[in-house]
Amino acid sequence: MAVVLAASFCFFFYAIFSHQYNWSSMVPYAGNLLAGWWTTVWISLAALVVSTSLAGGLTVAKLSEVKPASWLANLYIELVRGTPLLVQLLIGAYMLAPKLGIGNRAVVGVIMLSVFAAAYLAEIFRGGIESIAKSQWDSARSIGLTERQTYRWVVIPQAIRRVLPATAGQFANLIKDSSLLYAISVTEFTAQARSANAQTYSDFAAYLPLAVGYLVLTLPISLWSRRLEKRFRYEH
């Protein structure tokens, strides 16, 4: 296993570094790449906020005593998780958005990414809430807290700590998934890199900065989540 892993790494680095890159040809496109990266950043940030709120609503619906609400939330989650993001993007951008009169593709991208990520986040949130032991509910009831107060003071604060790692992972996924938006002609980071490569004729020089550009966004998230985890580690 270790040998296979080491060999794969060697091949990986060999493939990357043996290539003769023509960096100078990229210089004229640096501005475009940066603009694309910036588009990726704001689309991801917007989708992060929207998807978290949407996921909050879905979680409430799913845990609700009102059967139709939890049934609808389930249907939503299963539909979104059961189909590829690319297919959802195509349907959203070419079938739904024109009917709804949304012309701006970046906005369509934010909406579709949010819809997608919310389904996964909602499942993470529900898992976190259901992982809180029954004894905590008992204890909260015994001191006279209402159901709402129990969520506010007892369940959610503990659930947040438990779902942080998975949530951070989902946020990183969201940023990476935004690279698919080039398929619906959003001029984000990946689209700019592809176009830079195409215009300089079969040169892959833009793909390395592309990978680095995503890492710059996802690494801080994983570091931040680790720090938060440490801060919340009061239980053991």
Place this chain on the structure above:
Amino acid sequence: MNIELSNLGKRYGETHALRAIDLSVEDPVRVLALIGPSGGGKSTLLRLLGGLEKPENGTVSIGGERLATDEAGLLAHRRGNGFLFQAFNLFPHFSALENVMLPLTEVHGRSKIEAREVAMAGLERFGLADHAHKHPAEMSGGQQQRVALARAIAIRPTLLLLDEPTSALDPEMTAEVLEVIEELCREGQEIVLSTHEMGFARAVADEVVFLADGQVVEQAAAERIFEQPESPVVASFFSRVMRY
């Protein structure tokens, strides 16, 4: 205390936890101990008295008032009484002090400053002043139970319900918790407790109820039941648990 149970029954699925029991406990009884084998119905009865469960049939009256069966009425009932479980009473993300303050500020409308004073006084009284800012995970089981007791007492409960408060503790910690409970008994706090500590039940209780298989097997003054149990079931239970 004044507790009247009439035809009180509770089931969990197919299991009859309480089978239509009748019970009457009146002043001058202030401390009532529930004893008997595990699974005999002690916890269920305490949970019904505390308004944590609804009975399938029958009624509970405390202090001459019939206990509500709707959620709002039960909530009001829970707010006026204290309840202590075997373990895991505290909220792990709050410090000891915050645990005691929470019901004061959120349920009983005290200001933060006021709640802090009351909570600190309670913790000091139970010898926990040095632990006020620790989280439950940083305290021993005995300390945690004493914090939970401080929290239950802080609201000046009408009735204090203790469900096997020491059965998750080692002997030393058991002693430190029983000491605190004994002090509360001496002060005249009305208490209903279930326990496996027979010596303790005998020392603090005025009245003892022996529950087995969801039924009241015997009810008597503490001295009497331990000296001369009437029921052979109770006598055989004592001979088994007090053998060593």
